[in-house]
Amino acid sequence: MxxxxxxxxxxxxxxxxxxxxxxxxxxxxxxxxxxxxxxPGLFETVYEVVLAHELRKKxxxxxxxxxxxxxxxxxxxxxxxxxxxxxxxxxxxxxxSVEFLTRLHAKQVLTQxxxxxxxxxxxxxxGEAHLKDGIRRIINGTLEVDESAEFSx
Numbered sequence: 001m002x003x004x005x006x007x008x009x010x011x012x013x014x015x016x017x018x019x020x021x022x023x024x025x026x027x028x029x030x031x032x033x034x035x036x037x038x039x040p041g042l043f044e045t046v047y048e049v050v051l052a053h054e055l056r057k058k059x060x061x062x063x064x065x066x067x068x069x070x071x072x073x074x075x076x077x078x079x080x081x082x083x084x085x086x087x088x089x090x091x092x093x094x095x096x097s098v099e100f101l102t103r104l105h106a107k108q109v110l111t112q113x114x115x116x117x118x119x120x121x122x123x124x125x126x127g128e129a130h131l132k133d134g135i136r137r138i139i140n141g142t143l144e145v146d147e148s149a150e151f152s153x
Contacts, residue, residue, distance in 0.1 A: 020120040020143050023060070023091040028135065030054035031093075031124050035131040044097045047126045048084050051095065061088050068116050081112055092121040096134075101125050106136055113140040 034050050052062045063086045070080030085093040094109050105123060113121045119141055125134030 020091050023088050026058055027087055027093050027122055032131055040127050044095050047095050070115050094123050096125040097127045099127055109138045113138055119143055
Protein backbone atom coordinates (compact mmCIF):
# COMPACT_ATOMS: atom_id res chain seq x y z
CA MET A 1 0.00 0.00 0.00
CA UNK A 2 1.38 3.40 -0.95
CA UNK A 3 2.22 5.75 1.90
CA UNK A 4 0.03 8.80 2.29
CA UNK A 5 3.05 10.82 3.37
CA UNK A 6 4.43 13.37 0.97
CA UNK A 7 6.46 12.22 -1.96
CA UNK A 8 9.77 13.98 -2.39
CA UNK A 9 8.29 17.22 -3.71
CA UNK A 10 10.78 20.01 -4.25
CA UNK A 11 10.36 22.63 -1.55
CA UNK A 12 11.06 26.24 -2.47
CA UNK A 13 14.22 27.36 -0.66
CA UNK A 14 12.49 30.51 0.59
CA UNK A 15 9.94 28.43 2.51
CA UNK A 16 12.46 26.74 4.84
CA UNK A 17 12.67 29.53 7.42
CA UNK A 18 8.97 30.41 7.46
CA UNK A 19 7.28 31.19 10.76
CA UNK A 20 4.19 29.33 11.90
CA UNK A 21 2.08 32.39 11.10
CA UNK A 22 3.44 32.58 7.54
CA UNK A 23 2.71 28.89 7.01
CA UNK A 24 -0.77 29.32 8.51
CA UNK A 25 -1.54 32.12 6.04
CA UNK A 26 -0.66 29.81 3.14
CA UNK A 27 -2.79 27.00 4.61
CA UNK A 28 -5.78 29.28 5.14
CA UNK A 29 -5.47 30.87 1.70
CA UNK A 30 -5.46 27.38 0.16
CA UNK A 31 -8.37 26.26 2.38
CA UNK A 32 -10.48 29.18 1.15
CA UNK A 33 -9.68 28.23 -2.46
CA UNK A 34 -10.67 24.60 -1.82
CA UNK A 35 -13.88 25.54 0.02
CA UNK A 36 -14.86 27.98 -2.75
CA UNK A 37 -14.31 25.38 -5.48
CA UNK A 38 -15.79 22.33 -3.72
CA UNK A 39 -18.26 23.81 -1.23
CA PRO A 40 -19.22 22.34 2.15
CA GLY A 41 -20.36 18.85 3.04
CA LEU A 42 -17.88 16.44 1.45
CA PHE A 43 -15.91 13.85 3.40
CA GLU A 44 -12.86 15.09 5.30
CA THR A 45 -10.55 12.93 3.20
CA VAL A 46 -11.59 14.81 0.05
CA TYR A 47 -10.64 18.15 1.60
CA GLU A 48 -7.42 16.64 2.95
CA VAL A 49 -6.14 15.38 -0.39
CA VAL A 50 -7.17 18.52 -2.28
CA LEU A 51 -5.77 20.92 0.34
CA ALA A 52 -2.47 19.00 0.33
CA HIS A 53 -2.41 19.37 -3.46
CA GLU A 54 -3.01 23.15 -3.23
CA LEU A 55 -0.21 23.53 -0.69
CA ARG A 56 2.21 21.48 -2.77
CA LYS A 57 1.45 23.76 -5.72
CA LYS A 58 2.83 26.54 -3.49
CA UNK A 59 5.99 24.41 -3.05
CA UNK A 60 5.27 23.73 0.61
CA UNK A 61 6.27 20.41 2.18
CA UNK A 62 3.08 18.58 3.20
CA UNK A 63 2.65 15.19 4.85
CA UNK A 64 -0.73 13.50 5.18
CA UNK A 65 -1.93 11.21 7.97
CA UNK A 66 1.31 11.48 9.93
CA UNK A 67 1.59 9.08 12.85
CA UNK A 68 2.60 11.04 15.94
CA UNK A 69 4.28 9.19 18.80
CA UNK A 70 3.35 9.59 22.45
CA UNK A 71 5.18 8.59 25.60
CA UNK A 72 3.11 7.13 28.37
CA UNK A 73 4.36 5.54 31.57
CA UNK A 74 7.90 5.76 30.21
CA UNK A 75 6.97 3.78 27.08
CA UNK A 76 7.06 5.34 23.62
CA UNK A 77 4.14 4.42 21.38
CA UNK A 78 5.02 5.24 17.79
CA UNK A 79 1.44 5.65 16.65
CA UNK A 80 -0.39 7.47 19.41
CA UNK A 81 -2.56 9.42 16.99
CA UNK A 82 -2.48 10.79 13.43
CA UNK A 83 -2.56 14.35 12.18
CA UNK A 84 -4.37 15.16 8.95
CA UNK A 85 -1.74 17.48 7.47
CA UNK A 86 1.70 18.49 8.72
CA UNK A 87 2.97 21.51 6.80
CA UNK A 88 6.67 22.42 6.75
CA UNK A 89 7.10 20.19 9.84
CA UNK A 90 5.76 23.12 11.91
CA UNK A 91 2.00 23.56 11.51
CA UNK A 92 -0.70 20.94 11.85
CA UNK A 93 -3.96 21.31 9.96
CA UNK A 94 -6.79 19.26 11.45
CA UNK A 95 -9.68 19.05 9.01
CA UNK A 96 -13.32 18.49 9.87
CA SER A 97 -16.50 18.38 7.85
CA VAL A 98 -19.17 18.68 10.53
CA GLU A 99 -22.19 20.90 11.15
CA PHE A 100 -20.26 22.91 13.77
CA LEU A 101 -17.11 22.69 15.88
CA THR A 102 -17.43 22.02 19.59
CA ARG A 103 -15.21 22.82 22.56
CA LEU A 104 -14.25 19.15 22.61
CA HIS A 105 -12.71 19.48 19.12
CA ALA A 106 -10.54 22.36 20.36
CA LYS A 107 -9.54 20.51 23.55
CA GLN A 108 -8.51 17.41 21.60
CA VAL A 109 -6.48 19.52 19.19
CA LEU A 110 -4.68 21.38 22.00
CA THR A 111 -3.80 18.12 23.77
CA GLN A 112 -2.45 16.65 20.54
CA UNK A 113 -0.50 19.84 19.84
CA UNK A 114 1.16 19.64 23.25
CA UNK A 115 2.00 15.98 22.72
CA UNK A 116 3.58 16.83 19.36
CA UNK A 117 5.60 19.65 20.98
CA UNK A 118 4.55 22.01 18.19
CA UNK A 119 3.20 25.53 18.52
CA UNK A 120 0.35 25.95 16.03
CA UNK A 121 -2.51 23.84 14.84
CA UNK A 122 -5.32 24.99 12.60
CA UNK A 123 -8.70 23.40 13.12
CA UNK A 124 -10.59 23.89 9.86
CA UNK A 125 -14.24 22.86 9.47
CA UNK A 126 -15.16 22.54 5.80
CA GLY A 127 -18.76 21.77 6.82
CA GLU A 128 -19.50 25.46 7.42
CA ALA A 129 -21.36 27.44 4.77
CA HIS A 130 -18.81 30.23 5.29
CA LEU A 131 -15.35 28.80 5.95
CA LYS A 132 -14.29 31.79 8.08
CA ASP A 133 -16.84 30.59 10.68
CA GLY A 134 -15.12 27.20 10.87
CA ILE A 135 -11.51 28.20 11.54
CA ARG A 136 -9.85 27.95 14.95
CA ARG A 137 -6.19 28.69 15.63
CA ILE A 138 -4.95 26.61 18.54
CA ILE A 139 -1.65 27.81 20.01
CA ASN A 140 0.63 25.89 22.35
CA GLY A 141 2.70 28.49 24.20
CA THR A 142 3.67 31.53 22.15
CA LEU A 143 4.45 32.11 18.50
CA GLU A 144 7.28 34.07 17.00
CA VAL A 145 6.22 37.67 16.44
CA ASP A 146 5.58 38.19 12.74
CA GLU A 147 6.10 41.88 12.01
CA SER A 148 4.47 41.59 8.58
CA ALA A 149 1.25 40.03 9.87
CA GLU A 150 -1.75 42.04 8.74
CA PHE A 151 -4.31 40.07 10.68
CA SER A 152 -4.77 36.99 12.80
CA UNK A 153 -7.75 34.66 12.95
